[in-house]
Amino acid sequence: MQRGFDVSEYRARVVAAQTGMARAGVGALLVMTEPEVRYFTGFLTRFWESPSRPWFLVVPAAGDPVAVIPSIGAALMGQSWISDIRTWSAPDPDDDGVSLLADTLREIGGPVGVPSGPETVLRMPLTDFERVKAQSGLTFCSDHGIMADLRAMKSETEIAKIRHACGIAGRAFDRVGDIAQPGVPLSRVFRNFQRLLLEEGADWVPYLAGGAGPYGYADVISPATDAPLQSGDVLMLDTGAVWDGYFCDYDRNFAIGSVDPVCDAAHRRVLEATQAGLEAARAGALACDVFAAMAGMVEGGETAGRLGHGLGMQLTEGLSLTAKDRTVLCPGMVITLEPGIEVRPGQWIVHEENIVIREKGAEKLSPWTTDLVRI
Amino acid sequence: MQRGFDVSEYRARVVAAQTGMARAGVGALLVMTEPEVRYFTGFLTRFWESPSRPWFLVVPAAGDPVAVIPSIGAALMGQSWISDIRTWSAPDPDDDGVSLLADTLREIGGPVGVPSGPETVLRMPLTDFERVKAQSGLTFCSDHGIMADLRAMKSETEIAKIRHACGIAGRAFDRVGDIAQPGVPLSRVFRNFQRLLLEEGADWVPYLAGGAGPYGYADVISPATDAPLQSGDVLMLDTGAVWDGYFCDYDRNFAIGSVDPVCDAAHRRVLEATQAGLEAARAGALACDVFAAMAGMVEGGETAGRLGHGLGMQLTEGLSLTAKDRTVLCPGMVITLEPGIEVRPGQWIVHEENIVIREKGAEKLSPWTTDLVRI
Numbered sequence: 216m217q218r219g220f221d222v223s224e225y226r227a228r229v230v231a232a233q234t235g236m237a238r239a240g241v242g243a244l245l246v247m248t249e250p251e252v253r254y255f256t257g258f259l260t261r262f263w264e265s266p267s268r269p270w271f272l273v274v275p276a277a278g279d280p281v282a283v284i285p286s287i288g289a290a291l292m293g294q295s296w297i298s299d300i301r302t303w304s305a306p307d308p309d310d311d312g313v314s315l316l317a318d319t320l321r322e323i324g325g326p327v328g329v330p331s332g333p334e335t336v337l338r339m340p341l342t343d344f345e346r347v348k349a350q351s352g353l354t355f356c357s358d359h360g361i362m363a364d365l366r367a368m369k370s371e372t373e374i375a376k377i378r379h380a381c382g383i384a385g386r387a388f389d390r391v392g393d394i395a396q397p398g399v400p401l402s403r404v405f406r407n408f409q410r411l412l413l414e415e416g417a418d419w420v421p422y423l424a425g426g427a428g429p430y431g432y433a434d435v436i437s438p439a440t441d442a443p444l445q446s447g448d449v450l451m452l453d454t455g456a457v458w459d460g461y462f463c464d465y466d467r468n469f470a471i472g473s474v475d476p477v478c479d480a481a482h483r484r485v486l487e488a489t490q491a492g493l494e495a496a497r498a499g500a501l502a503c504d505v506f507a508a509m510a511g512m513v514e515g516g517e518t519a520g521r522l523g524h525g526l527g528m529q530l531t532e533g534l535s536l537t538a539k540d541r542t543v544l545c546p547g548m549v550i551t552l553e554p555g556i557e558v559r560p561g562q563w564i565v566h567e568e569n570i571v572i573r574e575k576g577a578e579k580l581s582p583w584t585t586d587l588v589r590i
Numbered sequence: 591m592q593r594g595f596d597v598s599e600y601r602a603r604v605v606a607a608q609t610g611m612a613r614a615g616v617g618a619l620l621v622m623t624e625p626e627v628r629y630f631t632g633f634l635t636r637f638w639e640s641p642s643r644p645w646f647l648v649v650p651a652a653g654d655p656v657a658v659i660p661s662i663g664a665a666l667m668g669q670s671w672i673s674d675i676r677t678w679s680a681p682d683p684d685d686d687g688v689s690l691l692a693d694t695l696r697e698i699g700g701p702v703g704v705p706s707g708p709e710t711v712l713r714m715p716l717t718d719f720e721r722v723k724a725q726s727g728l729t730f731c732s733d734h735g736i737m738a739d740l741r742a743m744k745s746e747t748e749i750a751k752i753r754h755a756c757g758i759a760g761r762a763f764d765r766v767g768d769i770a771q772p773g774v775p776l777s778r779v780f781r782n783f784q785r786l787l788l789e790e791g792a793d794w795v796p797y798l799a800g801g802a803g804p805y806g807y808a809d810v811i812s813p814a815t816d817a818p819l820q821s822g823d824v825l826m827l828d829t830g831a832v833w834d835g836y837f838c839d840y841d842r843n844f845a846i847g848s849v850d851p852v853c854d855a856a857h858r859r860v861l862e863a864t865q866a867g868l869e870a871a872r873a874g875a876l877a878c879d880v881f882a883a884m885a886g887m888v889e890g891g892e893t894a895g896r897l898g899h900g901l902g903m904q905l906t907e908g909l910s911l912t913a914k915d916r917t918v919l920c921p922g923m924v925i926t927l928e929p930g931i932e933v934r935p936g937q938w939i940v941h942e943e944n945i946v947i948r949e950k951g952a953e954k955l956s957p958w959t960t961d962l963v964r965i
Contacts, residue, residue, distance in 0.1 A: 261799060
């Protein structure tokens with residue numbers, strides 16, 4: 216499968232941003248996080264793991280974006296379609312890109328829109344942000360949700376990458392029987408499952424969570440302990456594996472030997488709720504409608520505070536399937552369906568699948584499961 | 591090896607923070623990033639990969655910290671030593687922890703110190719940050735570098751975890767001959783090297799970079815291409831593998847078959863520069879002194895903007911080995927030494943090792959290499 220995107224797709228994204236900027240009266244869009252910079256440039260590196268250096272991309276009201284980045288990134292950014300790349304030697308304790316960014320913004324003109332709503336972070340020191348504002352002399356404002364709105368609608372190429380990541384995880388899930396038996400510590404299962412994901416084609420495995428217990432697990436975010444799997448446990452593995460910068464995010468539950476029949480019943484119920492979510496996830500429906508379709512079947516089922524969420528360049532992004540989220544589902548949105556049932560107090564079984572909203576109904580991206588798999 | 595820390599260590603960290611807060615006149619320290627929250631609580635989860643929810647920890651002027659977190663984290667935080675855990679159901683589009691945090695801060699009292707200097711990020715929406723400031727009615731200020739100063743000095747337990755991570759990577763590097771031969775795509779080498787790291791005991795592999803070419807590589811941050819290794823290439827793999835939340839960060843270079851003798855000479859030179867860095871890295875020396883000791887041997891050698899950096903709960907943290915960084919080296923600081931040589935224009939060989947500063951000289955944490963390994 217082809218990596219990256221045609222330059223035409225990046226250009227279309229920039230034009231779409233500029234359309235939103237014109238509507239909102241924003242003169243420059245300033246972004247600084249990994250997915251936002253990558254969205255416009257294709258700049259893909261795991262180096263963002265290092266917090267030491269800020270990175271900036273400025274989208275002007277018209278014309279191509281300008282990258283204002285540490286010199287360590289010049290070679291890689293030079294391979295992208297971006298031609299205006301301005302660098303400084305970072306980290307610089309006196310002026311870590313502040314003047315270069317302020318000059319660039321002044322040249323482009325404001326007001327400067329900065330993503331400021333849900334899920335955004337300011338990936339630069341607050342002190343330096345204040346200096347950039349002062350030195351540029353421009354007005355700063357929210358980006359009016361332009362970035363979030365753009366990223367919520369996936370292109371067919373983006374959807375294909377997520378489907379590819381889902382396929383990789385599906386093949387790894389099919390092999391869990393090889394690595395999970397009674398007596399194996401959960402930490403070793405985690406380690407080996409990451410290995411399976413890599414063998415099946417994942418570029419890397421940013422996220423793996425899970426749990427195991429006779430009636431499920433206490434939450435879906437804990438790291439693995441060294442406690443050995445026991446016959447009668449329900450084992451859950453939930454992964455965000457990445458291919459070419461796009462995530463899958465779904466889980467599978469496994470019965471280690473013979474489990475209590477209430478677990479089978481709970482698992483059937485979360486599958487039914489997932490199916491109800493799939494059927495409710497029609498273009499034009501609201502996020503809260505999909506929530507309601509599932510919540511009614513699992514009595515709330517909100518160990519995670521929501522029953523699903525958007526998905527793409529990040530493990531979770533965009534809408535939340537909650538009672539309060541009134542986002543309208545549109546074709547091209549990729550979401551997860553993630554209902555859970557509390558089998559016993561504090562012990563949960565959670566199921567998750569990935570879908571994309573289409574003009575007519577939703578399309579499955581993850582290989583839909585049908586049963587609690589026996590190991 | 592024992593995971594986690596004794597509660598006494600967390601308490602000592604809190605007391606040390608409170609000492610700094612008293613000196614700086616800070617009434618509450620507000621932190622919200624993964625390493626900062628974990629530093630005081632031990633809260634360890636890969637769930638931070640999800641950007642959807644903010645997490646907060648407030649350290650008061652006296653007494654134990656208060657966690658203000660999404661309910662999805664209650665079970666896991668409940669296993670830590672923190673007893674005052676306040677939760678809300680997140681994500682909440684109307685009030686995503688804003689009121690709960692503002693109330694908590696008002697109860698504790700200000701001024702509220704927020705990490706605002708180098709390497710910090712504001713891991714909450716700017717809009718919500720402004721709301722918290724307004725609703726709490728308190729004064730907000732920088733944390734005066736308290737967090738960064740605390741984290742720079744590692745305890746023996748922290749150092750042992752980093753040494754353990756270094757050992758894991760060392761055993762994986764010893765097996766690279768099994769996965770890297772002429773004709774193997776670099777992307778497959780990356781995938782398999784992550785697998786080796788997991789097999790040797792890494793919990794996960796947040797960072798892997800590298801490159802291959804007849805005279806080295808263009809940078810040290812690019813992802814792998816599908817181009818096959820060729821006889822005569824120098825292959826470099828640079829990993830940040832994690833054990834119990836602590837990173838190693840070092841690389842190895844490998845000669846695929848017979849390489850140009852200038853590569854051997856360059857590799858010897860970067861090893862000598864690393865050795866010079868080790869000898870210069872004495873308690874009381876400045877970061878720029880260690881830089882100078884290495885830079886003189888590699889003619890600058892700053893493809894990365896620096897010749898090394900601090901290391902710990904993050905791949906890079908704390909000081910930078912640059913001409914400008916005047917940080918005083920103190921016992922307990924863990925740093926990398928990372929000199930590079932430009933063998934041909936745009937083609938580099940970079941070497942990296944990890945050390946800890948001791949009262950007398952520095953101690954090696956990574957298994958020091960001696961030669962360009964032949965494959």
